[in-house]
Amino acid sequence: MEILRATTMGFCMGVRLAMQAMEELIKSDTPRPIHTYGPLIHNQRVLDGLAERGVGRIDRVDEASKGTVVLRTHGVRPQEKQALIDAGVRVVDLTCPRVVTSQKAVASAVEKGFQVILVGDRNHGEIIALEGFAPGCEIIGTTEEAERVVMKGPAHVVGQTTLLRDDFLAISLILKKRNPLAQTALTLCPATVQRQNALLELSRAVEALLVIGGRNSANTGKLYQQALHTGIPAWHIEGAADLGADVFGFSRVGITAGASTPDWIVEEVEAALRRGGRNV
Numbered sequence: 001m002e003i004l005r006a007t008t009m010g011f012c013m014g015v016r017l018a019m020q021a022m023e024e025l026i027k028s029d030t031p032r033p034i035h036t037y038g039p040l041i042h043n044q045r046v047l048d049g050l051a052e053r054g055v056g057r058i059d060r061v062d063e064a065s066k067g068t069v070v071l072r073t074h075g076v077r078p079q080e081k082q083a084l085i086d087a088g089v090r091v092v093d094l095t096c097p098r099v100v101t102s103q104k105a106v107a108s109a110v111e112k113g114f115q116v117i118l119v120g121d122r123n124h125g126e127i128i129a130l131e132g133f134a135p136g137c138e139i140i141g142t143t144e145e146a147e148r149v150v151m152k153g154p155a156h157v158v159g160q161t162t163l164l165r166d167d168f169l170a171i172s173l174i175l176k177k178r179n180p181l182a183q184t185a186l187t188l189c190p191a192t193v194q195r196q197n198a199l200l201e202l203s204r205a206v207e208a209l210l211v212i213g214g215r216n217s218a219n220t221g222k223l224y225q226q227a228l229h230t231g232i233p234a235w236h237i238e239g240a241a242d243l244g245a246d247v248f249g250f251s252r253v254g255i256t257a258g259a260s261t262p263d264w265i266v267e268e269v270e271a272a273l274r275r276g277g278r279n280v
């Protein structure tokens, strides 16, 4: 079987930096216990591996009493970060640099007296954290909401980093038409669209596709949906153990992976494909 990888796949910059920092932290003499504040990434096998090495997880400030607490790439509300510091734990902030740029854009807009409008999923960790920099700001996710949102003078529009550019532009256009004083911040991250474009290109060169990543990873789920639309057989797997017999009937198989899938899981899948599925 010939196995082709997508030209862009796997860990994005923010997740790679966070995982490297976590490795260094585990080896360091940072105060114990180490906890992550929420799941570090959306990949259960990686989280299980961290748990085996003594890294626990908390989800609320009142669970932090000692040791080290690691903030994940989506960031947290500044009030929460301060509460963790006040609780006496060492806080290690692994917020993605791109998300930090968005947080700074929101904080600066508030300082200048702008109305802040966030565009994204109000239930997503990144938007929840951003709202903390502009408490009470407007949060919208659709063009319909852009038509309805109450606008009050100069406004600053900031999008969730993982939004698709076209979706953000469509919403921004409506806001700017309604309010010429509205400004937009360019904070979108190309990681999602780069993985989607690479998958499309790969699909033209193979007979079947494997999308590797956690079942609870939103970006892996989106990649899989896109794979289904290519018209060739596609599977979403978490690792080699999920490989079905059908895939071994193809002679050219393409693989891609979500932004929270580590290289070692991709290599495990590739090795199993090369072995013809034996000892998976």
Ligand code: SF4
Residues within 6 Å of the ligand: 012, 013, 014, 015, 073, 096, 097, 098, 099, 161, 162, 189, 190, 191, 192, 259
């Ligand atoms: S998808 Fe982009 S913004 Fe999100 S963690 Fe990765 S690099 Fe950062």
